Amino acid sequence: MLHSIPKNNPNKHPTKSSHRAKQKELIMIHFFTCTIFIFWMLLLSACTNYQPSSADRMQVGVAYYNQSDTFLSQMIECLKDQFDNLANEGLEITVMVREAAGSQRTQDDQVKELIDAGCNVLCVNLVDRADPSEIIDLAREHNIPIIFFNREPVAEDMMQWDKLYYVGADANQSGVMQGELAAGAIQTCRQIDRNQDGKIQYVVLEGEAGHQDSIIRTESAVNTLKQKGVSLEKLSCGIANWNRAQAQNRMMQMISQHQNRIELVLANNDDMALGAMDAYKKLNVTESALPVFFGIDGTDVGLKAVAEGRLSATVYNDKEGQSAAIAKLAAALITGQGLNKIEFENQKYIYLPYKKVTGSNVYVFYKEKEL
Numbered sequence: 504m505l506h507s508i509p510k511n512n513p514n515k516h517p518t519k520s521s522h523r524a525k526q527k528e529l530i531m532i533h534f535f536t537c538t539i540f541i542f543w544m545l546l547l548s549a550c551t552n553y554q555p556s557s558a559d560r561m562q563v564g565v566a567y568y569n570q571s572d573t574f575l576s577q578m579i580e581c582l583k584d585q586f587d588n589l590a591n592e593g594l595e596i597t598v599m600v601r602e603a604a605g606s607q608r609t610q611d612d613q614v615k616e617l618i619d620a621g622c623n624v625l626c627v628n629l630v631d632r633a634d635p636s637e638i639i640d641l642a643r644e645h646n647i648p649i650i651f652f653n654r655e656p657v658a659e660d661m662m663q664w665d666k667l668y669y670v671g672a673d674a675n676q677s678g679v680m681q682g683e684l685a686a687g688a689i690q691t692c693r694q695i696d697r698n699q700d701g702k703i704q705y706v707v708l709e710g711e712a713g714h715q716d717s718i719i720r721t722e723s724a725v726n727t728l729k730q731k732g733v734s735l736e737k738l739s740c741g742i743a744n745w746n747r748a749q750a751q752n753r754m755m756q757m758i759s760q761h762q763n764r765i766e767l768v769l770a771n772n773d774d775m776a777l778g779a780m781d782a783y784k785k786l787n788v789t790e791s792a793l794p795v796f797f798g799i800d801g802t803d804v805g806l807k808a809v810a811e812g813r814l815s816a817t818v819y820n821d822k823e824g825q826s827a828a829i830a831k832l833a834a835a836l837i838t839g840q841g842l843n844k845i846e847f848e849n850q851k852y853i854y855l856p857y858k859k860v861t862g863s864n865v866y867v868f869y870k871e872k873e874l
């Protein structure tokens with residue numbers, strides 16, 4: 504206390520002027536007490552309420568290759584949710600999203616625009632995974648870190664600068680899981696070998712040529728089936744660029760070529776598996792003459808098809824986990840906090856595991872997604 508009131512006042516009969524002086528003194532005491540109280544309150548609130556500094560203000564620029572891609576458009580929603588979560592935890596965040604309609608040129612311009620708008624971290628889903636140089640140069644010039652996702656740049660490009668990161672999943676793992684799921688189904692359900700020749704006649708629907716997931720998923724699914732002792736006969740293979748309508752067209756051609764000989768359809772993603780099913784539906788093929796279909800992704804439509812038993816199984820491409828990892832990394836890069844707690848592979852890669860989805864566990868994924 505700065506001031507204290509004497510306990511015993513020696514002047515028992517105070518005069519008017521001494522009374523006024525006393526009043527003045529009381530007012531002063533009151534004033535100082537209030538000032539000190541307010542000062543302490545301000546100090547306390549400054550200590551307890553963390554105010555983000557300007558460096559903690561995240562301006563996130565998200566650029567992705569094409570909004571017509573089912574998996575990607577769902578993943579972008581997850582990413583926005585994850586940044587919202589960070590905002591609820593007290594970080595100041597603005598997110599700007601741009602989609603490039605399949606043109607790398609457009610994406611390069613969009614990234615420039617995002618940088619000009621003040622973004623201090625970039626999340627980039629390249630159109631052409633082999634052509635990130637312009638984006639990397641732009642970002643490096645402005646010292647803005649890039650987190651690439653889903654479409655993995657080649658290793659040499661990732662080495663161009665130390666502020667380049669990648670978040671995704673291991674393509675080989677998804678292929679192995681798809682192969683294991685197909686082998687399990689074939690070995691438990693003998694009718695899948697419809698002509699009972701001891702071999703499974705199969706076709707493959709592949710994603711974009713040059714995408715890290717296309718080639719590897721196909722190879723590892725087929726190799727796994729063989730390793731599990733399934734005899735295979737490859738009838739055909741078609742590229743359908745991850746796209747449902749293109750897959751339907753490719754499948755129509757394959758059916759007209761091989762009629763009812765096809766017993767297994769391996770698709771690099773759910774949308775193409777669904778496109779293949781659309782082809783059979785369009786041709787009114789009876790259920791007993793249908794092949795079995797396997798996808799990858801666990802998109803909403805894919806999960807629904809598994810739950811309804813139309814898609815034998817899929818492999819969950821963990822877009823929620825990947826989005827959470829991107830948001831966490833972005834926040835760490837901006838605030839400089841927590842970067843040492845993130846586990847990287849080769850200092851710049853984060854891979855989230857895939858999960859198998861069949862009719863017996865599909866509801867777990869439904870529940871998680873509150874479908």
Ligand code: BGC
Nearest residue numbers: 572574653654716745772800
């Ligand atoms: C997904 C596909 C998607 C592609 C886009 C893959 O990982 O499985 O569904 O079309 O990424 O890059």
Ligand code: CA
Nearest residue numbers: 696700702704
């Ligand atoms: Ca057969």
